[in-house]
Amino acid sequence: MPKRKVMIGFLGSQLDSGQGAGRWEKWRPTVSMAQHEDLLVDRIELLHAPVHVGLAQQISRDIAAVSPHTEVRLIPNPTRDPWDFGEVYGTLYDWARTYPFDPDAEDYWVHITTGTHVGQICLFLLVESRFIPGVLLQTSPPRKQVRGDAGSYALIDLDLSRYDDLARRFEQAQADALSFLKSGIATRNAAFNALVEEIERVAVRSRAPVLLTGPTGAGKSHLARRMYELKKARHQVSGEFVEVNCATLRGDGAASTLFGHKKGSFTGAAADRAGLLRAADGGVLFLDEIGELGADEQAMLLKAVEEKKFFPVGADREVASDFQLVAGTNRDLRLEVAAGRFREDLFARINLWAYTLPGLAERPEDLAPNIDHLLQRAGAELQQAVRFNAEARARYLAFAQSPEAHWSGNFRDLSASVTRLATLADSGRITLPLVEAEIRRLLWMWQRDEPPAAATVDMAALIGPERWDALDLFDQLQLQAVAAVCRQSTSLSDAGRRLFHRSRDKRQVVNDADRLRKYLLKHGLAWETLRG
Structure with a gap:
């Protein structure tokens, strides 16, 4: 037995309207569905505002005249404002949740030609989320208005799993974005690839600050620019990419360079200056070596990031700049905060998306x-x-x-x-x-x-004489050798790689830095302490 066809849609207060015999000379979307000779609609669920009940009843009678088999159910829609998205969606959602859908016995066609744009969007979302288990129905008028011409209709199934072509396009778009961020280099390091994959998702979905940590030359500046170019290709930014190395900002000129100044605000301020934050309006501001900023500049930056407003030097009026901040540093800002050299509130603000680029x-x-x-x-x-x-x-x-x-x-x-x-x-x-x-x-x-070869590490002074004397000679020699390698290395990761290089290929998980950190911790040592 074939399934019954059920149409769900809004009454078109303009498109469906018409009085007298002349109404049959125009195309009316809701009535047209009952006029197709090759199509039998068993039921129409017609949503209408209470103020249009008269028109809804007229449409019901006209459908009965052309298709007596079609049942029309009039559903009053109590929405006060048909352009209020929240109210319209809430009303339709409540109706859909209580409607006795029976997909095994009925096919549901959701008509999105009539109603306000807000109503059409809400119906689309309910179908896409499967709260309404149907397909979208789009109707079109005939090219020439002829009495009895029902025009045309088309069904749109939102089950994207059926569209392998679309899925492949989405996957290819993401693959292209990842390749773009990596400059087309087919990197093989699993951890780095996973990191770039997450950065790609963040770059195209978020405008929140991003913090890139890593040693000098690890590619922080390059990656920040590629993130900007990716966003620009997706039409997500309208401004420029502005880069500044905070290590080059010194003294009174630091705030002026970043935030601008008013003419006459200090000696040498011969004219107004916009500053780099305003130059980045609508775009991306990359502050490399952000840990080098002074305390005053950090406080001004926090306000600019949170409020998108700030005071130029010497100004009594705020200016605005809507930029996305990408910050770079080769320091561990957690340690800088603990030492009182970096503001804790600024670190918390820029630490939402934080990534450490490996050397x-x-x-x-x-x-x-x-x-x-x-x-x-x-x-x-x-x-x-x-x-x-x-x-x-x-x-x-x-x-x-x-x-x-x-x-x-x-x-x-x-x-x-x-x-x-x-x-x-x-x-x-x-x-x-x-x-x-x-x-x-x-x-x-x-x-x-590398430090001079003659440099030695006084381990007894580092871990305490009693703890050192309690160690076997074997453990003392091993710890002394490990400490010497650490003193000759540029980072914890570099030291770990030197110490455990030969066994890399034999391990499923390679984290030399963590392995070395745990060894030092066993003897009460931290990398920072050992490096002095």
Whole structure:
């Protein structure tokens, strides 16, 4: 037995209206559904405002005249304001929750041609969320108004699981966005890929502040700009990307640079200055090394981020700037807050979306694709194809992934190294002697990162004489050696990578920094204390 067809929709106070015999000469959307010769509508649930009850009754009689089989149920809609989204949705929601839907016996067509735009949107949402288990019905008038011409209709099924094409497009769009943030580099580090995937979702969904923490050269500035460009491509920003390194802001000029000033507000203020916060209105403001800001600038920034308003230096009137803040730092701001050097309330405000970018040495599996990317870019600048021979590539990659390679400047070091190799390559061919010379150059450059070899660590002073004397000689020697490596490393992650490098491939979870932190904690030591 075929299912009954049920139409649900609003009465069209304008489109469905008409008096006298002339009403049959015009197209009326609700009546038209009963006029299709090839379609039998069993029931129409007609929602109407109480003030239009007369028109609703007229429509019911006209439908009975053209389709006696069709039952019309008039449903008074008590909404006071048909343009109030909350009220309209609430009324329809309450009605849908109590309606005795029977999808096994009936097909439900939700008519969205009539009613206010708010009403149509609410019906759409109820169908999309399956509170109304049906499909959308869109009707259109005939090209020429002819008596009895019912026009046309189309059904729209919102079950997106049926639209494999659409699903593939959404997936491809996200994949393209991830690739864009990574500059098209096929990174292989699982933790980094997961981090960028979350940043992509935040970038296109949120305008809240974002905090990027990581060592110098880890790519904070580059990632912030890519986030802005991604938002711009989605038409989510209208302003510019404004970048400033807070470490370069000093003294009275810091507040003026950021927040602007009024003419005559201080010596040298010969004219009004807008400031960088206003330059970023509608766009993204990237404050690199935000931990370098002074206390006064931190307080002014907090107000600007929270209220989108602030006072320029020397001004008695507020100005406005609606920007999104992306902050970068190579410090642990938690420690800066504890030491009283960074405002706790500002840290809380910018810490909603906080991400720590790993240094290059923590991503050895990503060195190969990044080297390829940088080599291609260097070749484009030199206007010639540049490539390693097999032996040279194997040697350079083995060194780059070894504990010898500090990469203390991270991608800046790697980019400079690849640029030197590409520039010196005869006929665009990087050979083994060229790689060996470059390795010697890098090792010489990184020597300044290491303390003098004679430097020793007084462990008894660090953990206390009694605790030190209670250790076996084996444990003392081990702890002394670990402390020496820590003193020679640029970060906790760098030290962990050096200490546990050989066993990396044998572990399912690689977190050398956490492993080292726990070892030090067992002896009552913290990384900051050990580094002094």
